[in-house]
Amino acid sequence: MTPSVVLVGPPGAGKSTVGALLAERLGTGYRDTDADIERTAGKPIPDIFVDEGEPYFRELERQAVRTAVAEHPGVLALGGGAVMDPTTRALLTGLPVVFLDVELADAVHRVGLDAPRPLLAVNPRKRWRELMEQRRPLYTEVARAVVATGGRAPAEVADAVLEALGLPAGPTPDITQ
Ligand SMILES: Nc1ncnc2c1ncn2[C@@H]1O[C@H](COP(=O)(O)OP(=O)(O)OP(=O)(O)O)[C@@H](O)[C@H]1O
Numbered sequence: 001m002t003p004s005v006v007l008v009g010p011p012g013a014g015k016s017t018v019g020a021l022l023a024e025r026l027g028t029g030y031r032d033t034d035a036d037i038e039r040t041a042g043k044p045i046p047d048i049f050v051d052e053g054e055p056y057f058r059e060l061e062r063q064a065v066r067t068a069v070a071e072h073p074g075v076l077a078l079g080g081g082a083v084m085d086p087t088t089r090a091l092l093t094g095l096p097v098v099f100l101d102v103e104l105a106d107a108v109h110r111v112g113l114d115a116p117r118p119l120l121a122v123n124p125r126k127r128w129r130e131l132m133e134q135r136r137p138l139y140t141e142v143a144r145a146v147v148a149t150g151g152r153a154p155a156e157v158a159d160a161v162l163e164a165l166g167l168p169a170g171p172t173p174d175i176t177q
């Protein structure tokens with residue numbers, strides 16, 4: 001079984017938040033390759049970057065994406081940099097991949113400046129912009145649909161993803177709870 005939705009995008013795009021909502025709407029499970037990597041490595045991602053370095057992390061990430069794509073039938077969020085790997089991009093061909101797009105100002109507002117994200121540790125605004133310049137063509141290349149997240153609440157983004165993929169909208173969430 002392959003995923004019903006694969007979410008890609010930079011830190012702050014809302015992959016985890018929207019992914020969990022989508023899973024609820026679709027009555028399926030949510031999985032995040034960053035969490036898979038942390039479980040496999042037995043430590044947080046920033047510690048992997050410090051102890052073993054980014055190339056080692058990217059190898060763990062390549063394996064984590066391959067495993068999750070092969071065995072997870074629900075909603076799958078990939079780490080922000082997973083699409084840099086050509087093998088991973090090839091693996092995503094034909095899958096219902098959605099690029100959650102976000103502008104710098106929204107991303108900075110959402111993720112803050114103190115989150116433990118190793119690639120954004122120094123000068124996060126500049127680094128985020130550079131990463132997005134490098135990666136925007138790659139997110140776009142792997143995506144079946146691009147969904148803008150600016151000015152939309154997570155539930156509205158989830159609706160837009162379902163519509164873009166032609167998936168049933170599912171039960172309306174009970175906002176009284
Ligand atoms: N559409 C949205 N509007 C406003 N805030 C949002 C939206 N989507 C997510 N957020 C908020 O932004 C923050 C980051 O969201 P989230 O963790 O889902 O992003 P992410 O893409 O998974 O990031 P990362 O790549 O770091 O895992 C969270 O606090 C979340 O509540």
Ligand SMILES: O=C(O)C1=C[C@@H](O)[C@@H](O)[C@H](O)C1
Pocket residue numbers: 010011034045078079080081082117118119131
């Ligand atoms: O943008 C990136 O390269 C990263 C994003 C996170 O999801 C993590 O996968 C890690 O911090 C690297």
Ligand SMILES: [Mg+2]
Pocket residue numbers: 015016017032077
């Ligand atoms: Mg996330």
